[in-house]
Amino acid sequence: MRWGPRGDGPGYERHRRHAGRGRLHRSRDDRIIAGVAGGLARQLGRDVTVVRIVLVLLALAGGYGVAGYVVAWLLLPAEGSSETIAARATSDRRGIALVLSLVPALVLLLIVLSALRASFLTSLALPIVVSAAGLVLIYRNAEEDERAWLSSTLDALLQRGSEQDRSRRAFTVRLASGCVLLAAGCFVIDDGSLSKSPLRPLGGALFVLAATVVVLGPWWLRLARDLVSERQARIRAEERADMAARVHDSVLQTLAMIQRSANQPQEVAKLARAQERELRTWLFEGRAPGSFGTEGPATLAAGVEQIEREIEAAHGVAVDAVTVGDAPLDDELSALLAAGREATVNAAKWSGATSVSIYLEVEARRVCMYIRDRGSGFDTNSIAGDRRGITESIRGRMQRHGGVAVIRSAPGSGTEVELSVPRRSGRG
Amino acid sequence: MNPARVPRVFLVDDHHLFRSGVRSELGDAVEVVGEADEVPAAIELISERVPDVVLLDVHLPGGGGRAVIEAIKPIHPTVRFLALSVSDAPEDVIAVIRAGARGYVTKTISGPELVDAVVRVASGDAVFSPRLAGFVLDAYASLPDDIERPSSLDVEPDHLSPREHEVLRLIARGYTYKEIARELTISVKTVESHVSAVLRKLQLSTRHQLTRWAAERRLI
Numbered sequence: 001m002r003w004g005p006r007g008d009g010p011g012y013e014r015h016r017r018h019a020g021r022g023r024l025h026r027s028r029d030d031r032i033i034a035g036v037a038g039g040l041a042r043q044l045g046r047d048v049t050v051v052r053i054v055l056v057l058l059a060l061a062g063g064y065g066v067a068g069y070v071v072a073w074l075l076l077p078a079e080g081s082s083e084t085i086a087a088r089a090t091s092d093r094r095g096i097a098l099v100l101s102l103v104p105a106l107v108l109l110l111i112v113l114s115a116l117r118a119s120f121l122t123s124l125a126l127p128i129v130v131s132a133a134g135l136v137l138i139y140r141n142a143e144e145d146e147r148a149w150l151s152s153t154l155d156a157l158l159q160r161g162s163e164q165d166r167s168r169r170a171f172t173v174r175l176a177s178g179c180v181l182l183a184a185g186c187f188v189i190d191d192g193s194l195s196k197s198p199l200r201p202l203g204g205a206l207f208v209l210a211a212t213v214v215v216l217g218p219w220w221l222r223l224a225r226d227l228v229s230e231r232q233a234r235i236r237a238e239e240r241a242d243m244a245a246r247v248h249d250s251v252l253q254t255l256a257m258i259q260r261s262a263n264q265p266q267e268v269a270k271l272a273r274a275q276e277r278e279l280r281t282w283l284f285e286g287r288a289p290g291s292f293g294t295e296g297p298a299t300l301a302a303g304v305e306q307i308e309r310e311i312e313a314a315h316g317v318a319v320d321a322v323t324v325g326d327a328p329l330d331d332e333l334s335a336l337l338a339a340g341r342e343a344t345v346n347a348a349k350w351s352g353a354t355s356v357s358i359y360l361e362v363e364a365r366r367v368c369m370y371i372r373d374r375g376s377g378f379d380t381n382s383i384a385g386d387r388r389g390i391t392e393s394i395r396g397r398m399q400r401h402g403g404v405a406v407i408r409s410a411p412g413s414g415t416e417v418e419l420s421v422p423r424r425s426g427r428g
Numbered sequence: 429m430n431p432a433r434v435p436r437v438f439l440v441d442d443h444h445l446f447r448s449g450v451r452s453e454l455g456d457a458v459e460v461v462g463e464a465d466e467v468p469a470a471i472e473l474i475s476e477r478v479p480d481v482v483l484l485d486v487h488l489p490g491g492g493g494r495a496v497i498e499a500i501k502p503i504h505p506t507v508r509f510l511a512l513s514v515s516d517a518p519e520d521v522i523a524v525i526r527a528g529a530r531g532y533v534t535k536t537i538s539g540p541e542l543v544d545a546v547v548r549v550a551s552g553d554a555v556f557s558p559r560l561a562g563f564v565l566d567a568y569a570s571l572p573d574d575i576e577r578p579s580s581l582d583v584e585p586d587h588l589s590p591r592e593h594e595v596l597r598l599i600a601r602g603y604t605y606k607e608i609a610r611e612l613t614i615s616v617k618t619v620e621s622h623v624s625a626v627l628r629k630l631q632l633s634t635r636h637q638l639t640r641w642a643a644e645r646r647l648i
Contacts, residue, residue, distance in 0.1 A: 255445050273536070276514055318536060322562035322600045325569060357558060357602030361565070370601045416601070 025079045026072075029234070032227060034073040034138075034146070067127035070134035078143065088141040095140040099133040153223070174214050181211035270316060277309050300367065301326040303337040304360050307344055311356070315348035318355040325362030332421045335401040336369055339394045343371040343417040351375020351415060366422045374414040380407055394419070435550035438479035439463040440470040440496060441512070442488055446535070450483065453539035458546055467491045471499045478504055480550045484529065486513035486520050497527040510549045518563040526631050531555025553620050554627040561599035564630060568593075588626065595622045 027038025030048055037055055041048035058065025074086040089095055106129040113125060139150055185207030258268050297303040301323045308319040327333060340358065347356045353375030360369045394417065398405040403421035437458045439447050442465045451460055461477045464470035467490030474482060474496070482500075484493040497509050509529040511521065514536075521532055530549045533542065534557055545555045556564070568588050588596070591612075598608045605623075609616045 255443065259445070276536075280514075320534075320536070320558060320602070322558045324562050324565045324600070359558065359562070359597075359601040361597070361600075372602045 024076055026076045028079040032223075033069070035078065036069055036072045036076065039076060039079070064127050067130040067134070070131045070138070073138055074134055078146070081143070085138050085141050089137040092137065092141050095137050098136050102129055102133050102136075105129065174218075178211040178215035181207050181214060185211060266316065269318075270312075273312055273318060274309075277305075277312075281305070297329065299326050299328055300333055300337065300360060300362065303329060303334075304340075304358060304369075307337070307341045308358065311341075311344050311348050315345070317348045317353065319344065319348075319358060320355060321358040321360070323360045323362075327362050327367065327423070330424065332401045332403065332424070333367060335397050336367060336403060336419055336421050339397045339403075339405065339419050340369045340371055340417075342394050342397075343419070346417075347371060347373040347375065347415060351377070353414065362423075364423075366420050368418065368420040370416060370418050372414065372416040377409045377411050377414050379411055380409050434458050435480040435546055436461045436477075437546055438470075438474055438477065438482045440465075440474075440482060440488065440493070441485040442466060443485075450542070454543060454546070455539070457543040465489075467495045467499075470496050474500050474507060475503055478507060480506075480508065481546050482507060482509045483512050483546070484509050484524070486511050486524050486532075492520070493524050493529070494527040497524065497529060501528050508549050508552070510545060510555060518566065521560060521563055522567060522630070525560070525627065528631065530627065531557075532560040533557045534559055554623045556596070556599050556623055556626070558600045558602050561596045564626060565593070565596050565600060588629065592622050592626050592629075595619060596626060599623075 024043050025039050026035035027042060028035060030038030030041070032052070037051045038048055040046075041051040044051070055065055055069060058068065074089070075084055077084045106125060109125050109129070139147065142150065185205070258271055262268065297306050304321045304323050308321045311317070312319050329337070340360075344356055344358060347353065351373040353373040355373070357372045358369065359372075360367070394407075395405045398419055398421065401421055403419060406418040407415065408418070409415035434456075435458045437454065437460050439450055439460060440463065441447050441450070444465065447463050447465075451463075454460060458481075461479050462473050464473050467488055470482075470484075470488075482496070484496060486493045488496070493509075493511055500507055500509075509524075511524045511529040511532040512535055513521065513532070514534065525532060530552075531545065531554050533545050533555060537545070537557070548555050594612065595608060598611060603611065605616050605619045608619045612619075
């Protein structure tokens with residue numbers, strides 16, 4: 001690294017690396033930017049927030065903190081990988097050429113700034129250029145996932161990709177007003193013709209701060225929001241893994257029970273099916289076994305599952321339900337479920353089939369439900385007297401709620417009941 | 429499928445009871461050439477015996493069914509995989525399919541149906557259970573429209589054709605291929621080719637959108 005010995009970054013990091021236990025890595029799961037603070041905190045045994053505050057203070061004091069962070073990003077391997085970005089960068093000739101071309105840019109910047117008598121900006125020029133050079137190398141040589149993160153952050157920063165025109169205009173306006181504020185700040189700080197009040201540098205600093213907030217504020221907000229939701233997702237995933245492990249134990253117990261009643265196939269099937277549903281509910285919906293049913297289902301998918309479970313338990317047939325999409329229950333959808341349940345009971349009771357399929361799909365304009373069996377079937381034109389009532393209760397119920405029920409059946413080829421209701425508009 | 433030669437099948441599942449159950453259900457219709465209960469053993473034995481079809485549990489100690497497919501595919505491209513599971517989190521099932529499995533059935537499947545599925549996979553077709561069809565419909569239905577569609581070839585795998593959609597819905601409703609063919613007045617071969625096309629799309633679709641769907645599922 002050409003600039004290595006000049007910044008305080010590498011020396012600082014190297015020192016820590018030798019002082020701590022093991023090798024210093026960038027943390028993968030505790031990171032806001034590159035995980036340097038997370039790695040440092042782990043190494044030092046300190047709270048990561050303290051480390052972050054120190055790093056931010058360093059960054060504010062002259063900008064070398066930022067440069068140091070970037071250099072640490074380059075020189076520290078990410079957790080679980082042994083190669084540093086810097087090691088990869090040595091073979092990136094174009095990247096190095098780009099970085100070298102920043103040197104004349106630095107000289108130019110220094111000349112311009114000193115001409116403008118913006119001395120405090122002059123002191124920032126070197127760390128800014130070092131950081132920029134480091135970021136160029138990182139962007140070109142980082143691993144796939146980090147690169148993806150960088151470019152998505154960049155997109156967010158530049159408001160690329162989202163809502164296009166409006167936000168781009170807003171961004172331009174923000175950038176322009178930020179520049180004006182920054183220029184005003186520089187002017188206030190540097191212009192000797194203003195009164196020599198001690199408030200002068202303070203006022204200038206306020207202007208600079210306002211400029212930063214105007215330009216970067218929305219991006220920070222979004223970053224913070226993403227961070228919170230990412231963390232929540234991780235916690236949730238961990239909980240789920242824990243639950244899955246617990247369930248695995250109970251699976252083995254059920255298997256033992258099944259073995260013991262192996263000579264009663266009906267019993268075994270029932271036991272296995274009940275257990276399977278229970279586990280699935282627990283695993284993927286986070287409801288503990290038995291907690292369902294005390295209050296009625298709140299959504300279509302939960303309602304279908306309840307039908308599935310209850311009819312399997314009551315009639316000893318397998319019910320295979322597939323749902324696509326979901327929606328909160330209202331009067332129409334409850335009616336659909338009730339009719340579907342009726343149809344499923346019918347199939348379980350009369351068809352003689354060992355399994356019934358339910359398919360429910362939530363479409364943009366309507367919700368459809370299909371109940372199908374491969375049982376005896378019947379002639380739809382000559383429905384037996386005792387079954388017409390049930391059919392009417394399905395048909396009638398659907399019609400009352402603006403829906404349709406179609407029953408297709410023929411002797412020997414099973415039955416399919418198709419139910420559908422339109423969805424009320426304005427629901428997601 | 430040549431009737432003189434039954435498919436050679438390999439079982440991978442971490443439950444011993446389940447393996448012996450499947451073995452007896454498959455009976456003489458197929459030749460079971462081996463079984464394994466974890467990923468490394470499965471990889472070793474499969475590459476040694478090179479079966480026609482591997483019946484593969486989605487959840488396995490040591491990396492899951494996906495790890496087995498990923499290890500075997502490059503060395504033995506002729507080996508076909510049929511995923512089998514009880515605990516079907518959609519994202520896991522889709523992941524196994526995307527890794528290269530030719531189909532997915534639930535463990536509640538009956539013996540004859542399982543044999544049928546194995547034969548179908550052995551002859552190069554795809555096997556979609558109602559549940560898988562449901563997952564796929566769900567995945568494609570929730571692919572957001574706000575993402576800009578590139579005007580390149582990438583468009584294809586990210587959208588189902590109306591006909592494919594229709595076929596998938598019938599599968600989800602519990603129709604067999606034969607019943608679907610009758611319903612849509614097309615040949616069973618055409619149904620099979622639609623299903624294979626969906627499988628291919630699923631495997632080719634831009635990773636971004638399907639993983640996004642999976643991530644959303646996980647968060648809900």
